[in-house]
Amino acid sequence: MQKKRAIIVSLLLALVGTWCLPKMLNLKGNSLAISNSFFSIFLWGGCAYALYRSLIRIGKKMDRRGAAAAGLLGLLFSCCIAFGVQLDYGENVNFKDAGMWISILIWAGILTIWIQCTWETLKVWQERRGRDKGENKLVDEDGIWYKLCGKWNSMSEKKRTALTMCLLFLCWLPVFLAVYPGFFVYDAQDEFIQVQTRNFTTHHPLFHVLLLGGTILGVNKLTGSYNIGIAAYTLFQMFFMSGVFTYVISYMKKRGVAFIFRVGTFFYFAFFPVIVMFTLCSAKDGIFTAALLLLLLSLADMAREKESFFASWKKQIFFAACAVVMMSFRHNGMYAFLVMIPVLLLYMKGWRKKLAFLLGGTFAVYFLAAAGLSALLSAQPAGKQEMLTVPIQQLSRAYKYDRESFTGEDLETLYEILPEEALRFYTAKVSDGVKIWFDNEAYKADPGKYMRLWAKIGMAHPFTYINAWFMTSYGLWYPDTIIDVYRGNEVFTFTYEDSSFFGYEVEQPGTRESKLSFLNEWYKSMSLEVTQQKVPVLSMLFSAGFLFWVFAFTFGYTYYTRRYDLLIPFLMVLLVWLTAILGPTYLPRYVLILWFALPATVAVLVN
Structure with a gap:
């Protein structure tokens, strides 16, 4: 596009976009906060400059395929933002609001330009890195990072694995002591009572019911303390999660992810509050999401290296084990994986017989185990209210x-x-x-x-x-949502008020015995108050709606760059997300995979 034409288009489109902005922001009905503010000049100027630079960059490289993908993503995002604003303000979308639809179309156009420009920039940058550094080079750091990486790589794989697991475990230990015996919440008491009374239902996954309740009762018989039983389960899950996250970091090394990025991933897993919360939480969501994360990596291997995958019985057993555990810990995981079957069979041309055998065996093990356990425990079938x-x-x-x-x-x-x-x-x-x-x-x-x-x-x-x-779903696709779905609900030790981000609770028969009160109060504040939401930029890392669009953006980018092997694991994430938006409400625990898989997603964009 010629510069003069790009300038005119940018100035006009930015002006209209700024005028429409009140429909895209939750201003509580006060549109003058934008239109009658000096700040609108900066918004207009910044938007115009970004549009101009984008139009110049993609003007000669515009392809219809990329424009269509970017346009679809921009339109969906604009719709979700405009709808979310009205839902947040009045619990209702006025579909007859002409101004809303005009704003959606204007911002869809703006976002289409920005998205395609960003995709093209990332593509060129990755191609340049590939030429300059070599696509298979594991380390591209200089100086201290290069030396640290050399020392790390000189260790044996077993030593690296053990050290990473131990370090993760030690990083979580202070929080464990602060919230001792752990977060015993989200149907925890109900699952415990099922084991205690030997009166089972299939409402909750029986594998988790037995694991959680059995651990607590078993340890209680030995020690006479339910708290120690809850702590034992929490420590077991911490150990399990440290192994899963260590595997993810090792997988990144195998795929050539830069050393500095892997270090960042370690610190993310070790200290990011959402990760720590659910590592120390008794709910089924932690193990379910960990198994799903491993399944995503296995799906990526299958899609990328078909021959070596089906030549290795270890890889196939690992795939099946991850899938069985994932389906056994949340019912919606099974529904999402069922939908994946035709997609996998369609994509895996030439390997369909082996894939069908693998999938058939996986589902056979799952259904036989689930049915057998249900019969053994005489579990009563769950009602239809969850599906309806x-x-x-x-x-x-x-x-x-x-x-x-x-x-x-x-x-x-x-x-x-x-x-x-x-x-x-x-x-x-x-x-x-x-x-x-x-x-x-x-x-x-x-x-x-x-x-x-x-x-x-x-x-x-x-x-x-x-x-x-x-x-009941907009918190999973609208980035600016404040999660307060349980406002006014009384639980064992508090009443939900401004935030329901995380169920900071120890349900009976456990009790909180904090060893580090200051850290305990910090996590309590993040769980039950509007704390991290007050910090610009950082707040979005706690937003399920924002992270969903990060995944959607990356999904579109893999399509744009024709990296179809990566679409398979992203599609599995999308299917799990779709089951979540058909659920009873929007909570981070339903889409925990958005946080667990975030480092791998960012790696697709930057590595």
Whole structure:
């Protein structure tokens, strides 16, 4: 694009974009905070300059394929930002707001230019590094980093592994002492009671129920202390996580990731609060996500090195083991992996028979183990309310805001599965208050009857249904969300207020016995108060919505650069994320993989 034309386009597009900006920011309805502020001049100038530089860079290298991918990503991001602003402000998206749609289109255009320019810049930079340094060179540091890397590489692999694991464990130890005996939270008491009473259900994964409850009860019999039992489980999980993260760092070395980046990854795993929180948390999400992370690396190996992967029985067993553990610790992992089957079979041309055999064996082991354990423990089947959480929330919202649309017969049908008393507990951000009342027996007797009611009300009020779903999921795709879904809920030791970021709790029969009170208070503040959200830039590292778009950006980049082997693991992350946005609410633990896999994702962009 010619410079004069680029200047004119940049100035005009930046001006319109600045004018539309109030629709893309949560200003609590005060659009004058932008339009009537001197700061708008800086916004306009900065936006215009960035657009000009981008247009000049991609003007001669514009390709339709890249523009289409960048355009789709820019449009989706703009929609999510505009929708998120309205949901955050009024718990409702006004789909008839013309100004919102204009703003979406304007910013989609701006973002398309920026995204494609960034992709092209990254591509050229990586190609230059490949020419200058050699694509397979493991170390490209000079000076002290080169010397440290040399010393590190001179150690045996076993010694490096043991040392990394020990260092990670030691880095987590002060936090463990501060929050002793660990974070015993998120259905922990319910799982413990199942083992204690020998009364099991399949609502929670039985493998985790037995591991958690069995450890606590077993240690309690030996020591007479439930706290020591909880601490024993926490220490076991710390050891397990240190092994997983060490494997990830070793995998990076194998793939040629620079030494300094691997050091940064170590410090991220060792000290970043979200990682530490869930390493010390008894919830099933930690082990599930760790297994998923290893599965992603195995999928990358399969897609990149098909022949060597299927020639190695060790790699295939590792793949199957990771998949079985992942599916055994969260049901949605199994659903996501099922959807991956046709994608894998389509991509792995020439290896489909071996892949089908491997996948068949993996699922056979999982289903046989799950069914066998359920039969052995005489576990009662879980209800349908988890699978129907979105329809339940949609009917509840329609009942609250559009009750006049329900006929007498409709209300009678609705009350059969959701009592009138239950519908009064509707809250927009979480479905738990209503779904616990769901009558599974009534639904099981005639599911078609209730699905017809759901469809009928949905046809009459589609936007109500969309907003009901958005309100329980927007924290997973809107970066600026403050996670306060449990506001007002009373738990064992506190009442949720400004933040529900992390369930900072020790449920009964455990009690908190902090050995380092200052560190304990710091983690409590990050969990239950708006603390890290007050720090610009850093706050986004705690945002599930922001990290999702980092992954989406990288997914688009791998497509743009035709690195299709990397699309496979990214697709698995996307599928897990899709199961999460169909869940009861938005919490970091549902998409923990966004934090666990972040270093590997950034490595794709910079290495």
